[in-house]
Amino acid sequence: MMHRNKVDGQPAFVLHTYAFRETSLIVEVFSRDFGRVALLARGARRPRSPMRGVLLAFQPLELAWAGRGEVQTLIRAEWQGGQPLLSGKALFCAYYLNELLMQLLPREDAHLRLFSVYGETLRRFSMTFRESDLRCFERSFLQELGYGLTLEKDVDGVPIDIAGHYAYRIENGPVKLQRPGSSALSISGKTLIDLSCEDFTDPRTQIEVKQLMRALISHYTGDKNLETRRIFRELQEL
Numbered sequence: 001m002m003h004r005n006k007v008d009g010q011p012a013f014v015l016h017t018y019a020f021r022e023t024s025l026i027v028e029v030f031s032r033d034f035g036r037v038a039l040l041a042r043g044a045r046r047p048r049s050p051m052r053g054v055l056l057a058f059q060p061l062e063l064a065w066a067g068r069g070e071v072q073t074l075i076r077a078e079w080q081g082g083q084p085l086l087s088g089k090a091l092f093c094a095y096y097l098n099e100l101l102m103q104l105l106p107r108e109d110a111h112l113r114l115f116s117v118y119g120e121t122l123r124r125f126s127m128t129f130r131e132s133d134l135r136c137f138e139r140s141f142l143q144e145l146g147y148g149l150t151l152e153k154d155v156d157g158v159p160i161d162i163a164g165h166y167a168y169r170i171e172n173g174p175v176k177l178q179r180p181g182s183s184a185l186s187i188s189g190k191t192l193i194d195l196s197c198e199d200f201t202d203p204r205t206q207i208e209v210k211q212l213m214r215a216l217i218s219h220y221t222g223d224k225n226l227e228t229r230r231i232f233r234e235l236q237e238l
Contacts, residue, residue: 009062010034020040032115168212194209
């Protein structure tokens with residue numbers, strides 16, 4: 001017989017919610033000690049439910065749940081405060097973070113460091129939005145999943161030449177090129193070094209790192225089109 005699990009006082013963030021029957025929600029959360037978990041919030045859509053105004057994305061929560069199986073029952077949710085509401089591009093990019101976690105993070109796989117990085121990234125988004133914070137999250141996210149980037153040496157173990165040009169081979173690393181632009185995923189040695197130091201002051205570094213991250217994430221999601229990217233492209237066209 002399976003034992004009934006009970007968890008209390010667990011820090012977490014809401015990633016996504018689905019309507020369930022007439023008054024309830026299925027809530028996908030990213031928790032500190034249990035990773036991504038699916039919870040049933042009974043009656044959460046009722047007007048007088050204490051959870052109705054609490055289960056918001058990008059806000060630090062403390063949760064309690066119990067049950068067994070893939071979907072457990074949410075017992076309590078309390079807002080912990082301290083996180084301003086996001087807006088504009090910061091809000092859109094925060095939804096992108098959530099989509100990455102939903103697509104690539106296995107359920108019930110704890111990532112304490114990633115949980116901390118996620119919360120810190122949201123905090124930074126709420127202050128002054130910078131794309132460099134988004135790039136840092138993407139790098140940390142891939143590293144936590146076991147897809148860490150090789151940035152300081154090429155595939156032959158030779159230190160990266162700051163003046164050199166490379167092709168980044170996914171799951172292998174940088175391969176030195178004879179001339180720039182001779183590969184579909186071409187990147188300068190300076191960009192690789194800048195990324196390893198998380199230095200995004202150079203506009204060229206910003207462009208090349210964005211292209212690299214896009215290629216890596218597309219690869220690991222199986223070239224699946226992310227909804228947030230599609231919506232952002234449509235907004236740009238308008």
